[in-house]
Amino acid sequence: MFKKHVSRWILPLLGLGILALFYTCGKGGKQAGVQVGGEDVNKVIEERGLTPNDVLAAVKTYLPTGKYDEYLLFSSGGHSGQVLVIGVPSMRLLKVIGVFTPEPWQGWGYSTDTWKVFEEGGINGTTLTWGDTHHPALSETNGDYDGEYLFINDKANARVAVIDLRDFETKQIIKNPLTLSDHGGAMVTPNTEWVIEGGQYGMPWTGEYAPLSQYKEKYKGMITFWKFDRKKGRLIKNESFAMELPPYWQDLSDPGKLVSDGWVFLNSFNTEMATGGVEEGNPPFEAGVSQRDMDYMHVINLKKAAQLFKQGKTKKIRGFNVLTLDTAIKEGILYFIPEPKSPHGVDVSPDGRYIVVSGKLDPHVTIYNFDKIQQAIAEKKFSGKDEFGVPVLDFDAVVETQIEVGLGPLHTQFDPNGFAYTSLFLESAVARWTMGGEWASKHGKEPWSLVDKVSVHYNIGHLVTAEGDNVNPDGKYLVALNKWAIDRYTNVGPLLPQNFQLVDIESGDRPMQLLYDMPIGIGEPHYAQMIKADKIKSWEVYPEIGWNPHTQSKDPDGVQAGQEKVVRRGRTVEIWMSAIRSHYTPERVEVRKGDRVIWHITNIERAKDATHGFALPEYNFNLSIEPGETQTIEFVAKRPGVYPFYCTEFCSALHLEMMGYFLVKP
Amino acid sequence: MKDIDMIVGPRVPQELLKRERKRFLMPTIFLGTAGLLLLISIFLPYWKLTLYAPQYPNGLVMKVYVNRIEGDVKEIDTLNHYIGMRSLTEAASLERTLSIFMVVAIGLLVIAAIYLHSPAAAVFALPAFFYPFIFLGDLYFWMWNFGTNLDPRAPLSNAIEPFVPPLLGEGKVGQFKTIASWEIGLWVVFLASILILVGLYYHRKAYKPLLEEQLKKEILEK
Numbered sequence: 001m002f003k004k005h006v007s008r009w010i011l012p013l014l015g016l017g018i019l020a021l022f023y024t025c026g027k028g029g030k031q032a033g034v035q036v037g038g039e040d041v042n043k044v045i046e047e048r049g050l051t052p053n054d055v056l057a058a059v060k061t062y063l064p065t066g067k068y069d070e071y072l073l074f075s076s077g078g079h080s081g082q083v084l085v086i087g088v089p090s091m092r093l094l095k096v097i098g099v100f101t102p103e104p105w106q107g108w109g110y111s112t113d114t115w116k117v118f119e120e121g122g123i124n125g126t127t128l129t130w131g132d133t134h135h136p137a138l139s140e141t142n143g144d145y146d147g148e149y150l151f152i153n154d155k156a157n158a159r160v161a162v163i164d165l166r167d168f169e170t171k172q173i174i175k176n177p178l179t180l181s182d183h184g185g186a187m188v189t190p191n192t193e194w195v196i197e198g199g200q201y202g203m204p205w206t207g208e209y210a211p212l213s214q215y216k217e218k219y220k221g222m223i224t225f226w227k228f229d230r231k232k233g234r235l236i237k238n239e240s241f242a243m244e245l246p247p248y249w250q251d252l253s254d255p256g257k258l259v260s261d262g263w264v265f266l267n268s269f270n271t272e273m274a275t276g277g278v279e280e281g282n283p284p285f286e287a288g289v290s291q292r293d294m295d296y297m298h299v300i301n302l303k304k305a306a307q308l309f310k311q312g313k314t315k316k317i318r319g320f321n322v323l324t325l326d327t328a329i330k331e332g333i334l335y336f337i338p339e340p341k342s343p344h345g346v347d348v349s350p351d352g353r354y355i356v357v358s359g360k361l362d363p364h365v366t367i368y369n370f371d372k373i374q375q376a377i378a379e380k381k382f383s384g385k386d387e388f389g390v391p392v393l394d395f396d397a398v399v400e401t402q403i404e405v406g407l408g409p410l411h412t413q414f415d416p417n418g419f420a421y422t423s424l425f426l427e428s429a430v431a432r433w434t435m436g437g438e439w440a441s442k443h444g445k446e447p448w449s450l451v452d453k454v455s456v457h458y459n460i461g462h463l464v465t466a467e468g469d470n471v472n473p474d475g476k477y478l479v480a481l482n483k484w485a486i487d488r489y490t491n492v493g494p495l496l497p498q499n500f501q502l503v504d505i506e507s508g509d510r511p512m513q514l515l516y517d518m519p520i521g522i523g524e525p526h527y528a529q530m531i532k533a534d535k536i537k538s539w540e541v542y543p544e545i546g547w548n549p550h551t552q553s554k555d556p557d558g559v560q561a562g563q564e565k566v567v568r569r570g571r572t573v574e575i576w577m578s579a580i581r582s583h584y585t586p587e588r589v590e591v592r593k594g595d596r597v598i599w600h601i602t603n604i605e606r607a608k609d610a611t612h613g614f615a616l617p618e619y620n621f622n623l624s625i626e627p628g629e630t631q632t633i634e635f636v637a638k639r640p641g642v643y644p645f646y647c648t649e650f651c652s653a654l655h656l657e658m659m660g661y662f663l664v665k666p
Numbered sequence: 667m668k669d670i671d672m673i674v675g676p677r678v679p680q681e682l683l684k685r686e687r688k689r690f691l692m693p694t695i696f697l698g699t700a701g702l703l704l705l706i707s708i709f710l711p712y713w714k715l716t717l718y719a720p721q722y723p724n725g726l727v728m729k730v731y732v733n734r735i736e737g738d739v740k741e742i743d744t745l746n747h748y749i750g751m752r753s754l755t756e757a758a759s760l761e762r763t764l765s766i767f768m769v770v771a772i773g774l775l776v777i778a779a780i781y782l783h784s785p786a787a788a789v790f791a792l793p794a795f796f797y798p799f800i801f802l803g804d805l806y807f808w809m810w811n812f813g814t815n816l817d818p819r820a821p822l823s824n825a826i827e828p829f830v831p832p833l834l835g836e837g838k839v840g841q842f843k844t845i846a847s848w849e850i851g852l853w854v855v856f857l858a859s860i861l862i863l864v865g866l867y868y869h870r871k872a873y874k875p876l877l878e879e880q881l882k883k884e885i886l887e888k
Contacts, residue, residue, distance in 0.1 A: 581744055582821070607741045654748070654821050 057515040060504060063090040071466050072533045073479060074136045074150055075500075080523030081131035083152055083163065088466070088477050088530060091502055091518035099161045099170045100131025100154050107613075107624035108170070111631040113550035121159050121173025123180075124207070132156035135186055135252070135527040139230070143190035143257040143471035147535035149233065151186035151195050158182040160197050160226060164233050166539050167626075169549050174235050176224055177318040178205050178242055184223065184253035184266055190471070194302065195226040195235060196255060198266050202247030202273070205318055212275040216387070219273075221245035222322075223253065223266055225302065233552065241309045241321035243328055246388045247273060248296060249289070252345055252411075255302065257471050258352035260370045262303035265355050267343045271295045271386070290361065294338035296386065297346060297357060299373060299393070301333040308333070329389050335377060336392045340366055345411035345462075349420075350473050353437065354400060358409035358422060365409050365422050365433070367448070369400040401448045405431040410461060411527075413468030415475025417508050418442035419451070421468070423460040423480065429453045430463060430480055430503060432512060443508050454512040456480040456501050457488050464528040465505065474532065478503040478512070481525050489519050497521040540608045542628030549629060557600040558630035561585075574598040579612040579625055580605055581652040584645075587660035593640045595664075602630040613648025616662060622648055640666040675783030675873055676880045689872050696865030697780045697791065700858040704773035704794055707858075708732055708766060710851030713805060715831065717742065717842040728754070730805065731851065732765040749840070750820025757808045772797055776862060783873040788866055795862045798855045806833055 033042030045055055063069065069087030072094070077084050081101030085094045102109030102118070109118055109129070118127050131154030139149040150163040158176040163169065176182060176197060184198020202219040204210045210218030227239035248268035256263040274288025282288065305323055308314070308331055314321040328334040339346075340359025347356045355368040373393065375381075381397040408426030415421070418439030422431045432454075434440070436447030445451060462481045466474035485499040497519035504513040542549070546558015559576045564585045567574050573591045577584055579601055591597055603612050603625040614623040616633075618641075623631045646659035678690055711729040714737075718725045726745075727737040735754055743753045772793040779787035814828040822840075831837040837844040 582748075605744065607738075607744070610744075657821070 053513070057504075057513065061089045061091065061502065061516045063087075063092075069533055071474075071477065071530045072536065073464065073528050073530045074138065075481070075520075075525045075528035076133040076136055076152060077522055078134075078498075078524035078526060079130065079132045079156070081133060081154070082523065083133060083136060083150065084520070084522070084525065085168070086500070086518070087533075088479065089502060089515065091500065091516050093518075095168060096522065097163060097168055097170065099133060099152060099163065100128070100159070100173065102129055104622045105624060106169070107622055107631065110621050110633070111623055112634050113548065113632065114170075117170060117173050117550070121161070121175050123157060123175060128157055128159075130156070131159065131161075133161075133523075133526070134183060136529055137186040137188045137195065138529050138531055139192040139228075140188050140190055140470060141192070143261075145467060145470055145529070145531045145535060146192075147531060147537065148230070149192070149228075151188065151228075153182050153185040153197055155181055155183055155200060158197070158199070160186050160195060160235060162228075162233060162235060164552065165536050166552070167542070167549055168538060171550065171552075172234050174226065174237065176242075177320045178224070178322070179203060179220070179222055180206055182224075183251050187253050187255055188228075189255045189302070190257050190261055192228050192230060194255075194306075195228050196253050196264060197224040197226060198250040198253045199223060199245070200251070201249055202270070207318070212277070215247060215273055215275050219247035221247045221250050221268070223250060223264070223298075223300065225306070237320070241305075241314050241323060243300065243305060243323045243334070244325040245298065245328075245334075246325065246386065246390065250298070251343065254346050254348045254355075254469070256348055256352050256370065257350075260348060260352040260355075262301065263370075264298075264300040264302045265346045265348065266298040266300060267295070267339065267346045267357065268298060269295045269342050290342055293341055294395075295341050295343060295359075296336035296390075296392070297339040297343070297355070297368070299335040299337060299377075304331065304333045325388060325390075329391075332377075334390055335373075336386055336390050337368065337373070337398055338383075338392065338395045340364065345409075345422075347412040347414075347469065349435065349439075350414050350416075350471050351438070352471075354435070356412045356420065356422075358412060360408050360410055360425060363404050363407055363409065364402040365405050365412060365420075366402050367400040368398050372398045372400070401436070403433055403448055403450060405433055405450050406453065411463060413463060413465040413478075414473045415465055415468065415505060415508075416442075416473050417475060419475070419505075419508050421463055421465055421478055421505065423463040424453075425459055425461065427453075428458045428460060428482075429455050430460065430478065430512065432505070432508075445508075451508070452511050454503055454514055456482055456503070456514070457484075457499060457517075458486055459483040462527045464530050466530045467532065469529065476504075476506050477530065478505045479528060479530065481528060483524065485519065488517055492521070498524050500525075541606060541610075542626060545604050545606070545628050546602050546630050547628045555600075555602075555630040555632075557632060558602045559600070559604070560602075561604050572596045572598065575600065577601045578604045579614070579647070579658075581610060582647075582654035582658040584614075584647075584658065584660045588663070589660065590663040590665065591637045592665045593637060595637045596634070597637055598632065598634050600630060600632045601625055603627055610651060611649045612651055612658070614645060615648045616645045617643055619643070624649070637664045640664045673782060673784055673786040675786070676876045678783070678876065693787075693865050693869035693872055694780050696861045696868060697776050697787075700791075700794065700861040700865060701773045701776035703854050703858040703861070704769055704776065704797070707851045707854045708769055710854060711736070711849040712801060712851040712855075713833075714847045714849050716845045716847075717839075718845070719841045719843075729849065732769055732801075733762045748820060748822045749826045750817030750823050751812055752815070752817075754812075757812060758804065761804060769797075776858075779865075779869070784877060787869055787873075791862045791866060795859045798852060798859055801852070801855070802833060806830070809833075 071088040073086040075084040083097040098106045098108030133152045134155045136152045138145040158179045162172040164171050179199050181200040182197050183200035185196050187196040199222040204218045224242040226235040249270040251267040253266040270289035272291045276285040278284035314323050339357045340362035342361045343357050343359045345358045357366045376393045376397045381394045382391045383394040405422050406424040406427045410423045410425045412422045418435045432452040433450045434445045440447040460480045460482050465478045466476045480501040482499040485496045500518040502516040548555035564578050573595050605627040611626045643662040713730040715728045716725045729736045775790045776794045779790040810830045813830045831844050
């Protein structure tokens with residue numbers, strides 16, 4: 001498929017170049033090679049010190065101007081609080097979507113509507129201006145990405161954001177009322193009915209105090225199921241519910257699919273319930289939470305939990321619907337399964353039959369069989385109960401197999417040919433191994449066995465394969481999300497970029513090939529999803545002039561050309577302004593000191609890319625007003641003076657002239 | 667023979683009609699088709715101007731219909747304001763208001779000509795015959811009017827000389843290459859003009875002998 005992206009002549013030409021290079025190396029002599037535009041291709045390859053492998057990698061990733069990538073990678077931006085959009089295989093950064101952190105280029109967090117999103121995602125009146133994005137989740141239809149929405153969590157404050165992929169803008173930030181940190185989200189159920197947010201660090205319900213000595217009694221674990229209204233594009237709080245869990249530290253989650261649809265699998269660690277206190281001579285957390293050999297995978301019957309919620313069996317806590325742990329145990333919707341300690345990934349296979357768990361401190365991936373789990377539940381094959389009374393399924397009864405893949409296995413994704421790919425943190429490598437069962441016929445190799453490894457640089461966290469966590473994985477490309485770059489790039493000071501590495505995994509018959517390094521100099525990405533680019537149908541310009549992206553409908557304050565006006569009502573001055581190349585209408589706005597100013601600006605352009613900015617000095621505003629868009633700002637004109645406002649997007653040859661004066665009379 | 671009969675012309679006797687069906691069918695077919703083509707042309711673009719510049723890889727297109735301009739009019743207007751050209755929406759507003767009515771009227775006149783078995787038929791068909799030339803003439807007038815009446819206070823008024831883009835073929839304005847082309851609607855009305863000529867020829871062939879015969883008869887009766 002990469003041939004598509006390479007203009008017809010480059011590929012054979014470079015192919016010839018490679019052959020010529022082999023020939024040259026073999027002969028140990030020099031030979032004139034292919035000439036392009038007066039340049040010798042071999043000479044360039046030689047001068048740049050490229051190996052045949054390098055040239056092949058370049059040919060597989062290079063995109064000539066005007067050609068598009070086959071896949072889009074949606075990556076968390078880590079503690080930048082944003083989401084990154086990257087083209088694959090070119091690994092070009094296409095966009096940084098402002099999510100939990102204000103982003104002036106997009107005007108994100110500077111207009112009234114966008115700031116409102118921040119305020120709604122605040123905690124007890126504190127408006128937060130950063131987040132720690134971890135796991136993006138594309139919306140799904142029948143278990144396949146549909147390219148409509150993207151959800152992402154903020155681990156630092158237990159929040160979830162909704163991004164509409166029609167305009168790649170964040171529409172909602174919702175705060176979890178029960179807890180302050182999350183991790184196992186966002187994940188979506190196969191038809192995006194529920195967006196899952198698993199908690200992380202045990203704590204009493206938000207706002208409650210309890211000493212650490214009462215950890216077991218007062219501290220809670222939890223998972224939240226947010227109801228998504230696809231039409232409105234919003235998570236609906238009062239139709240959502242949480243489930244109380246023991247105060248283990250819940251980690252990643254993955255909902256079942258196909259045969260396992262309706263179930264949710266959730267990792268945990270610190271089943272020791274260590275409370276730290278290294279300063280008091282206790283083992284530090286890192287040791288305390290790693291004492292036991294096994295932690296618990298939580299198996300949750302979401303379908304039944306949703307029924308119980310509907311039947312009113314939840315309790316209101318902090319104004320939120322909660323299924324208590326007692327109810328969950330009594331109703332038989334929560335089971336534990338022992339899993340290797342300190343697990344991270346819990347990944348359901350594309351057919352929904354297998355659950356792959358990687359314990360970072362165990363060199364195996366452990367594969368559980370969903371049918372066996374169901375059978376064990378039905379036959380009550382329990383090895384006991386945990387301290388809170390949750391039944392623990394017998395490990396041997398539910399495990400399919402364990403494969404030794406290497407040191408520090410962390411996260412697994414899949415391809416269509418029955419191969420699975422697991423990141424190895426400690427080993428800085430990616431392992432490719434074969435699935436068994438019905439998958440065995442696809443790869444024709446020994447099932448459940450390690451087949452190949454490729455080194456990555458360095459300390460890989462998650463990995464992502466093309467559509468690799470849905471029901472129809474494409475495989476093809478894999479991106480390693482490496483935590484450390486160490487020596488991969490020119491040093492840019494002590495804070496080094498993260499390192500994304502593209503790996504070719506198209507054929508199971510040849511080794512995986514490392515293709516390309518991409519530095520991420522904005523935050524530490526955690527999880528990413530890779531979607532076929534043509535699944536996303538985004539707008540080129542907003543559908544109508546006067547469009548409000550927050551409501552995704554016409555804004556009553558949008559104007560057409562000729563409708564611009566300024567109206568004074570008492571001490572309030574309201575401005576309806578238009579922007580078009582290369583002027584604002586009106587260009588002079590005069591108010592009196594102390595006036596409340598409400599300022600609507602509509603970009604009345606219909607041309608693709610004809611975005612206008614609006615920067616107002618001292619008042620800390622910058623807007624991005626894309627063709628058709630209406631944005632509003634509100635402020636009080638505090639000090640008299642003259643404030644030149646201007647367009648911050650280089651919109652035209654007369655862009656510098658696109659300005660106006662905001663005059664505040666004493 | 668009264669004046670009105672002179673215009674309407676003699677009716678064709680039934681047996682003659684039966685005998686020489688083709689003779690009387692020909693003008694009906696040609697003139698009828700011409701009238702129909704005029705009516706159809708209302709729904710078709712007449713003229714197209716495409717503007718090419720590096721930042722418009724697909725070009726900007728303006729398609730002129732009898733009563734409207736379609737395509738990237740908004741964007742072209744946005745660009746035109748830099749050189750002080752008025753909005754295209756202000757061009758030929760009288761023509762655009764009347765055009766549908768006028769085209770329908772001249773089309774119906776051609777069809778009416780079928781029923782006039784006298785030289786008056788040619789007079790009825792004449793407006794339709796000249797219509798495409800009038801259209802092009804009017805188009806040129808408006809292009810001249812717009813291209814040579816640029817607002818001297820416009821941002822780029824010093825950079826652009828007044829200009830008139832060609833009615834057909836390539837031109838150049840600033841960084842734009844313009845290509846004007848005649849579209850299906852215009853070709854259809856040109857075809858109608860040709861059909862009118864052919865139709866009138868057959869018309870003359872069919873009805874002139876009848877008319878002469880009748881006049882002769884009247885003179886003899888006197």
